[in-house]
Amino acid sequence: MEYNISIVVLIITFSFLLAALVLAFVRLLRGPSVNDRIAAMDVIAVIVMAFILTYSIMVNKAIYLDLPVIISLISFIGTVAVSTYLKHRYG
Amino acid sequence: MEIVLAIVVGILYTAGVYLMLRRSILKFIIGLIFMSNATNLLVFLSAGLVSGSPVFVDGEKINAEVMADPLPQALVLTAIVIGLGIVVFTLALKYKFFELTGTDDLDQLKKTDN
């Protein structure tokens, strides 16, 4: 447990993630089809997880790992739910 | 940092209120969710923020470091769950209403006043 991850690494990681988040969000905004948006949302969920992982390293608390477990289980339910009802032709 | 979050709260409120003032009931409900999120964040924020120290006491010994305030967390948790119940009920209500009347327009809802 005695590791010191350089803050530079963490900051770069965070920047990557943030950039990813913003890009995914742009896709979410632009569409064009709803399915694209859902895909973007899916990616965003993953980004959230990555955020949490990085953060747990940053503050050195293993307890944060409980979150990804649950997000990984839950997030796709949203995706499935949205796509399930997309079959019906409403936007 | 609090100021940024406070602005987030403000924007969430703005979005919520703006949505609530729309004529569509669905938008109203989404506005409600935004407002409730904003409120939760406000409650969470106003008690002061401590980052990176979740409130888990480790056995008998009391941690020396500054702990985040657990109470607002509990309050917000309660509020979130209550909000869920209310939102779902509102959705159901709206659904039923639409089924009966075929309109989503709040301005059509004038029968019970006057």
Add this chain to the structure above:
Amino acid sequence: MQYILLLFLISSLAIFILPGWLKKQKALVLSAVQVVAFVYFAARIPEITTAEAKYIFLEWIPALGLNFEFLLDGLTMVFALLVTGIGALIFLYAKAYMKSYEGTDKFYLYLMLFSAAMLGLVLSANLIQLFIFWELTSFLSYFLISFFHEKESARKAAFQSLYITGFGGLAMLAGIILLGSVVDSYSLQDWINGAESIRQSNFYLPGLLLILLGVFTKSAQFPFHFWLPGAMQAPAPVSSYLHSATMVKAGVFLLARLSPVLGGTNEWIYIISLIGVITMLTGSYFAITQTDLKGILAYTTINALGVLVLLLGINTSESIKAAMLFLFIHAFYKATLFMVAGLIEKKTGTRELSKLGGLVKYMPFTFVIALLALLSMAGLPPLLGFLGKELIYEAKVQSPGIASLVLILGVTSNVFMVAVSLFFARKVFLGKPNTFGKTPNEKGAAFLIGPGILVLLSLVLGLFPGNLGTAVIKPALGVVSSEMIDVKLKLWHGFNQVLFLSLLTVFLGVVLYWAMLKKKKLLETWRKVNSVIFSIELDEVFAWVMNKFVQVAQFKTKIVQHGYHRYYILTIFVFTSLLLWFQVFVIRSWEFDLSFSLNPFYISGLAVVILGAAITSAVSRSRIVTIISMGVAGYGISLIFMYYSAIDLAITQILVETLTLVMFMAILQKLPRFAVLSSKRTRLRDFFIALSFGSVMTILAIKAVNVNLNPTISDFFVENSYNKAFGENVVNVILVDFRALDTLGEVTVLTIAATGVFLLLKTKNKKL
């Protein structure tokens, strides 16, 4: 005394449970009760002439100054005798009159309750108690007027009278409380003792005006007089009891009661006299042109009330003496006349003057009784009326200030009264007999007992007034003007100015009568002129005002409760923002750390994404995008929670967000799309309102972070979470142990919501 009231109350209720044989005679029973009360009071006459007034104190709500205080003194005696005596006769009369109507039980109930209330009113020595009885009489009068409630005119008249007297009553209550706050008591005795300070205080004039409002509305003074003619929709016994003999005199009673406290000042004299004079003239003037039998009587009643108020306003011992006497006189003749009018209506089926005539042939006794009463009204000797008029003239002559004006107006009005009396007698009883649907008769002795006795009293007392003066009037006078003056009443005063005035009055009255009778045109022209000059009738004004008021109310309601749901919300938010901005503006003193930092940048970036999501959600054209953005904002918020060390919260937020998303998607397919519903301007306006609210909330949030009045209580939770509650997750421990009650409520909310959703959406055939 209180037992008498109780007796009245019980007997009024008892008529519902009387045994069958007695039930038929319930009017007699009630009459007997009244007689008992009358005898009780009459037996007390010697006491009050000699000893101190009888006073009973029953504690009720002392903290509010509200107690039962009964006082039996001279003034009370006058009214008590009138109430019970005439009451007894009225019940006799009612027995005959009400025979053919339904619901007599109710009628007697109301009437009996009324007389109890009236008695209570005159016995009260506490002003709030007096007010209570006062309002009760108003309401019972409402019920009695609307007794024939299926007629719209009756309902309208009843409402009118209730509304006006009720309004006056409330004003009076305010006046009483206002003046009561000066002496810190509502007890009459305290008021009399503190009369000086009341008269000196700033509250005197407003208090007096408010109380006078009550008096004037109740006693049908100008410009509130119009309810009284309307009240003639009531059955005849009611008219004769309430609207001539007792209830309308309540105002006079109150004036007399309060004159030791409030009287004697210039305000008192001028206001009251002025109103009294106007009322007097109005009453007599309109009496002539009426075509309705009861209408004539109503207006003459107004005239009499005006006279009484005027006399009390003049407020000399002479005038008060006249007033007390006139009270009796008027009660005697007017009750009689009303009863006669009721009888005539009953027998002929009409009250229209033009359809009546020649009744003397069919109803000779009635004629005699009516004639005597009318003469008393006209003030001719040897009846009691003459005596009264003499005294009144005398009082007017001696009145301070505006004596001559008052006198002239008084004579004028009496001239009218003489003419009216003669006209009444001529039109109804003499002249060419009209044809009626059925032949009128005088069957039913009960009809005539009451009027007969009253007229007889009028006559006897007119001839031998001495006892009346010493036994009844003198103590009353003593109470009102707080000095004992010997009252000697005689029929014959000798030749003096007053007698001359009387003669003049009679002469002019006869001339007027003659003119009216012979020159038919004159009367018609008069009526026409009247209808031109007084084209605005006050009761129409009242109806118009009421109508207008309802219209205004409807208009206002339309504006406020317009039905546009979002404007309701808008109103609420605008109001909230205004109040909050105001507060923020007023309390600027709080200082806070405005160091604006974007550290850590990823949270700032997150914030930007949340903002983007919120804005997208707000302006998006697609429902799915709106909802997905909402989900993204939710995820972002959960990240913020996570960052600020609220793990449970973050997890819950994500779970709930997902669940909400699922729910949305579940129903979305069945809902319509968004459509352009509001214009650009509306959206802009909404945006600014939202922005104003949002920004004020931002300020509040910053402020709350920077203000800490007290260390938080959370340390306790952290310290005791493991030691006492055996849990390492403090948030969870708070939820299930420290603040388990919250969780209990929360679970209940969920349960109810779930059951509610189920109920709301269940299909018809599915069983619950």
Add this chain to the structure above:
Amino acid sequence: MITLVALPILIPFVLIIGMLVCRSDKLARWLGPVASGLLLLLTVVLFVFVQKHGVLAIQMGGWEAPFGITLVVDYLSALMLVVSAIILFVIAVYALNFLPDSININRFFIFFFGLAMGMNGAFVTGDVFNLFVWFEVMLMSSFVLITMGRSKDQLEGGIKYLALNLVGSLLFLAGVGLLYGKTGTLNMAHLAEILKNDDQAILMNTSAVLFFIAFGIKAAVFPLYFWLPASYHTPNITISSLFAGLLTKVGVYTFIRFFTLFFVHDPQFWHQILLVVAGFTMVAGGLAAAAHYETRRILSYHIISQIGYMIMGLGIFTPLAIAGAIFFTLHNMIAKTNTFLVSGMINKARGTFELKEIGGLFKESPLTAILFMIPAFALAGVPPISGFFAKFILIKAGIENGNYVITAVAIFTAMLTLYSMIKIWNEAFLKKQPGNGNPGRSYSFSFAEYFPSVLLGIVSILMGIFAMYVFGYTMEAANQLINPDLYIETVLKGIKL
């Protein structure tokens, strides 16, 4: 014995479970009224205890005062509990006969007890956030109740009702958050203790504004009342009457509680604004009641107008005025419910609430007429029924404290009240049944149908005749509110902080 304090919450909770699993209609029909009767009994016992001890407090879970949740019963709470329990009992009986077949009585009782639980919770709790939770319980139940018949109107009214109330809830929550952020505590007594001697207490004003708006929405005061007239006339009459007596009064209760216990730092501003709001509320409600011709609409607007009086009492802020406000609240709960009950009976007899289509009831059913007369006159302030004393106390307090304008408005509003009550009376009872109605149909009520209304009528009258006791209690309550030392001490038990 102290556990008694928690029972008003727990008994309804257990009953909710019971009603959830209860499949037998008959059982529910028995259980509902009996249980509410039990609740009434319990509250009376509580009241007796309060009389003996002054203030009762229980620390839930045994955690001492500012940390755990404290349930407190003082005079005000006890009075509200008793009166609301009476109303609950009465409505439970009433529901047996007046609930339409389309509503399953088991389900009705779930929400009925949910409402009871939330309301009792709001009355007894001594914790700000806990109050929010109970408010939500209450609101949620009322949301469901209002839409229970699932007709168009009900849903429409339900949406409006729900929307505006939710805004209120959210503002309330925001207020709680800010309050906690500033003071670091949630316990009301503790808050009072902290704010009492703090020269910075003025900073609480903004939180107070949020609470003001939130409670204002719940209590339906002037610019915030729109939900009430839009929704109260839509549900079944049982539910309307349940709401009419209870919901807004909880808002008033919290108003009184908050603005006497700890938001007392800026009286100038708050009392002024309370008075202004009260005045507008009275007039706006009264005028609107005059404008309508539907029984329940009139009565709904009338509720608003009456709320004005209660707020006025709070705004004057003398012990007498607060006692008056409490008296008024108690009286109004009873009388208002009763008018709704009777209007339900009118509806049952005539099939409509439109005044223009009904009439002749006085002749047909004099007892109904009397039953209507009692609460109507109580509301109009006819002595010696309860309403008169309430109004009298308020007017007296207003005049003695020099608030002439609001007193004048109050008197004016009394006339408006009289107008609307007489209107109902004239139209429904005195007038002949109009031809186009259904004159052939006449309905005679059974004793069970009369019973609730009779009971409330008797209570109204007793409250008038024994006004000295009621006034004594309310005065006691007002004194406790003005001097909350006993309250604070009982809750905090002398804990040093």
Add this chain to the structure above:
Amino acid sequence: MDNVIISIFLLAGSFFILIASIGLIRLKDLYSRLHAATKAPSFGIFLMLIGVSIFFNTPMVYIKSLFVIFFIYLTAPLAAHAIIKSFQEKDKDDSEKKITEL
């Protein structure tokens, strides 16, 4: 040394996630976007989890990481599948374009 390894894992992981996002933006049609959106993020998380596990180096963390990886690889294809399936089954006219605003 371990520091470097962990850092590399973290950076690589986040890099792959970034790539997924770039792919979302750059690629032309839904299918190819989904390729990017399914594989890269999962892999990114995978790498990061390895880094995290090494960093904390407790059994519990290993177990949790394993679970997360397992879940991700179980669910990500499902999500992609669901999206594609809905895309195919939906009417081709893509009604979203017709949706009016507000």
Add this chain to the structure above:
Amino acid sequence: MKIIKRIYYTLEFIGFYLFNLVKANVYIAWDILTPKIHMKPAFMEIPVRLETDFGLLLFSNLLSMTPGTISMDISEDKKIVRVHVLYYKTDEIMLNEFYKMQEKIKRITS
């Protein structure tokens, strides 16, 4: 014996899987980061030779994670998997690859 074999196959499979994983991601990364996009998308239908449900699930998931393929659907009778291919070569080459994969899965699930 069988168990050891199973374990061996499983380990081998995991190695194979991991290898594919890395390959897939490198492909994708390369494709995305270089300005030219050299994709040749196509739809394919792959016959299934697996018996167990779990194996099928594994296969379809694996397909999604390996370079250039995403499983879109499985037919109702669980006989055909429809995939979307990014780098289409020829049917034969691709199918061969898929069959190999299926064999490996079969070894550990049957």
Add this chain to the structure above:
Amino acid sequence: MNSVILQLAAKYLKWLFIVFAVLALIRGHNSPGGGFIGGLMAGLAIVYNGFAYDTFRIKERLQNFPEWLIAGGLFVIVLSFFPSLLLGETIMSGVWLKISLPLVGELKLGSPLLFDIGVFFTVIGVTLMFIFSLTQKR
């Protein structure tokens, strides 16, 4: 959605979810989790199952299942009040039972745990009721 892949996955995922939900519940007192989180997860598991099979119709005899769950959960909550009442303490006080088990070590069972379990079941029931009501065929 009615997709074979999802159905295949649902078979296993359902149970995974539920196992994790129970884990979250049990561990809730000491690490992130608790009744709400567990309940919501378990509820979502069943929701997902419904999606996979594109149907939320439940068998006739299970019609009242969510209701029973809610009632049961609430009942457990009520049960959790009794220990403190029986011991004469203030209501809702935590009563703890410490059991020393070999291997596992000291185990603490308390009424707050019972409370949490009640919440867990109630939340599952509520979630199910929501989703069943909102998605039923009309």
